[in-house]
Amino acid sequence: MSSISSKDTPELKELRAFMVKEQIESRGISDSKVLFSMENVPRHLFVPENLRPYAYEDRPLPIGMNATISQPYIVGLMTELLELKSDDRVLEIGTGSGYQAAVIGKISAEVVSFERIKELVSFAKENLKKADIRNVKVFFGDGTDIPEDLGEFECAIVTAASPDIPKYLFRYLKEGARLVVPVGNQCVQELLKIKIHRGKPEISYHGSVRFVPLIGDKGWN
Structure with missing residues (x-):
């Protein structure tokens, strides 16, 4: 497939269904909500246009600014581990292209996501809009040093490598x-x-x- 447009065609839906069956479900991801979400979020909209032909392959892809979109299986695994419910508020550190947030947003009530790279904030917002994901809020800022007026969350996810357990996030987490x-x-x-x-x-x-390393006040320098 030489090129892929932003339109979600029957061929792309078939590729996505194959991705879910062969890369995710076959490797032990069984939460039906996660499988449904990943089959219905168009991953090709969350990668650079020149990489869209590879969007449904079993690998991470670069999205610029030394950042990546994670391998589909890892996205599925991390989403399943969250044990998402339909009324959950989810805090995400590291928006990237917005794909992980979109998958979570298909299941939960709201996602609040922080991204420290301004260009990726714009990229993620544009991608989420194209995918018609409306319950994800993307903020520009250091996700390791976020404001204290966000309220509480049922879940949190960090999409970059933290040097330690991020105990600074515990204050935002409910019982x-x-x-x-x-x-x-x-x-x-x-x-x-x-x-x-x-x-x-x-x-x-x-x-x-x-x-990739988590960069920020409480991440890697």
């Missing part, structure tokens, strides 16, 4: 909230799920991953 974050050095990390139970974090581990 029972879920936080998914890759933690480790700048080469390889462990994907963590942290659940707030009786005010304390319960941590589980979900395999090795590789993300």
Whole structure:
């Protein structure tokens, strides 16, 4: 396929269905809400136009500014770990192209996302508009040093490699909230799920991953 337009054609829907079946469901992602969302969010709208022919392949893709859109399986895994409900508010650190937020937004009530690269803020907002995702709010700013007037969230997700568990996000999380974050050095990390139970974090581990580093006041310099 030499080129792909922004129109969501039957051929693209077929490619997306194949992606979900072969790359995501076959590897153990079973949450029907996640599978439905990923089959209905047009991933090709969230990559640079010259990379659209590769949008449904099993790999991350560069989106400029030393950032990437994650491999579809990783997006599915992190979304499933959030245990999303339809009335959840979700905090995202690292908007990127907006794809992860769009997948979450198809399931939850609201996504509040922070991106520190101004060009990517514009890119994500444009992509979300094209995909008709209206419950994602994208803000320009350091996601490791966000305002204190955001209210509370049922979920949070960090889409870049954090040097440590981001305890600074705990104050935004309700009892029972879920936080998914890759933690480790700048080469390889462990994907963590942290659940707030009786005010304390319960941590589980979900395999090795590789993300670009989280840059910010409480990230990597």
